[in-house]
Amino acid sequence: MIDFKNASVTYPGGVHALRDLTLQIPDGEMVVIVGLSGAGKSTLIRAINGLVPLTGGDVTVDGKSVAKARGGELRRIRSRIGMIFQTFNLVKRTTVLNNVLMGRLHATPTWRSLVGRYRPGDVEIAMRALERVGIVEKAYVRAANLSGGQQQRVGIARALAQEPKIILADEPVASLDPPTSHMVMRDLQRINRELGITTIVNLHFLDLAKVYGDRIIGMRDGQLVYDGSGAQADENVFRDIYGRSLTADDVLEAAATR
C-alpha cells in the first residue's frame, strides 16, 4: 500500500511539482498516471522511492515513511520497489546479465559487488527475470547491441530481479515505436496480473492509458485532477486533465500513422 498524505514537492527554482497530494494505491493495482509533461508525473513516481525528496507532507510504503527514511533504511525500502525508465538507463558497455544483476545489489555484500562475484542464487534470479521477459538468450550480449525494445525488457528484468512488491515505470514506452510500445505494456500488465506486483506507469498516450490502466490518475500542475477507472475515462476527462482540446499527438496510433 502506497499512501500519500498532503505530499508536496517544491524544486529549488520555485516550481511546485506536487501540491498537497493525497492518494492511496492498494497492493496489486495497475495504475496509469497521465498528464502533460511538467504536470508532476515523474515527481510523483520518484517520491515513492525517495529519488525526489518531499518538501512537505509524507509518503509511506507499507506503513514506512519514505520521507523520513535515511541511509540503509531508505535502501531497504527501495529494494522492494523496482523502477523502469524512459531511456532504459542501462550500462551500455556491459552485458545484459550484469545490468539485470544490478537488481540484486541490495542483497549483495559490498565486497562481492566490488569484485563482481555475485552469488549463484542471485545469478539464477537474474536469469529467471530475463526468461520472464523473453530475452534470456541475450544474457551475455552487451546491452549496447540490443534494440530499444529489447533494452527496455532488460530494464524490466532488472526491476524484476529485485523481487519487488511495487514497480514504477516512468514513461517506459516514450522512446519506442508503437508495436514495441504495446509489447512492453503487455509485459508490464502480465507482471502485474501474474505476480501481483503493484504497477504504476506514467504515460502520455491516452489510448495506451485506457487500454492498460485499471485505474487512471490525472495530474495537472502538480495536483490530482482525476482518479477513476480506465473505462470511465472518456475524451472529456482527458480534455480536463490536459486543460486543452486533444490533438493527434496525444494518441499513440495516430502519432504513428502520421
Place this chain on the structure above:
Amino acid sequence: MTSASLARPAERPRKPPRSLLGPAGIAAFLLITYWAVSSEFGIGLDLGAIVKDLDRGQVILADVLRPDFGFFERTIPAMLETIQMAIIATAIGCGIALPAAFLASRVTAPNAFVLRVDRGVLNVIRALPDLLYAMIFVAALSIGPLAGIMALILFNLGVIAKLLSETIDGVDTGPIEAARAAGAARVQTIRTAVYPQVLPNYVAFSLYVLELNIRASTVLGLVGAGGIGRLLNLQIGFGNYDNVGFIILELFLLVFAIELLSISLRRRLV
C-alpha cells in the same frame, strides 16, 4: 496548425551586431607575445643564434645520428631499471588515482566537503613538476630508483585523477539513478553504474602515463633518481654522442611499443 503559422510569418530577427571579442582577443595575444619576445621587455629572442651556433651543433648532431649499436649491452641494466620503475609507479599511482578520481567528481563524491578537499590535494600535487619531486625525494631518501619511483607515483596520481575525474563528470547518469532506485549503496553504485563506463578511459590514461614515465626517466636520472637518465647524463658528459644517439633510439622504440600496445588494448576494450 502548420498552415496557420505559414499564413502569417513572424517577422525575421535582425542580425545581431558583430562581437568585437574575437579581434580584441587576437590583438591582446599579439601584444603579449611581443612583450615576451622583445629585447626591451622580454627575453630578447634572437633566432639568428641558431644559425650562428650551428657549427658546434653539427658535430653533436652527426654523432647522435650515428648511434653506436655496440653500446647496447651496457644500456641493458639501466634500461630495465627504467622500465621497472615506470611499471611500479604506474601500478601504484593509477591504483591510488582510481578512488581519488571518484572522490574528485561531482557525480560520485559523497559530499561537497570531500569533493573540495580531494580536489585541493590533487591540485597541489599537480602544481609541482615531476623533476622537482625527484629532487626532493633524492634529498629526503637517497640517490637511487626509490626516489624516482616516489616522484613518478605523485606525478601519475595527479595526472590520472585529473583526467579520470573529468571523464566521470561526463558519464551517463541514467544507470546511476537506476542503481540508486534498486537500493544499491554508494560504493556499489559507483562500481556497477560508473566504473564500467570509464574503464576504457582509465586503461588508456594508465598506458599514457606508463609512456610518460619512460620519458620522464631521462630527466629523473639527471638528479640522481635512477634509471636510464643517469647513463644518458654520463654519456653526454663524456661527449660520447654516438652512445647518446643509441639511448635516444632505444627510448623511441620503447615508447613506440607502448603506444602500439595501448592502441590494440583500447580497440579491444571500447
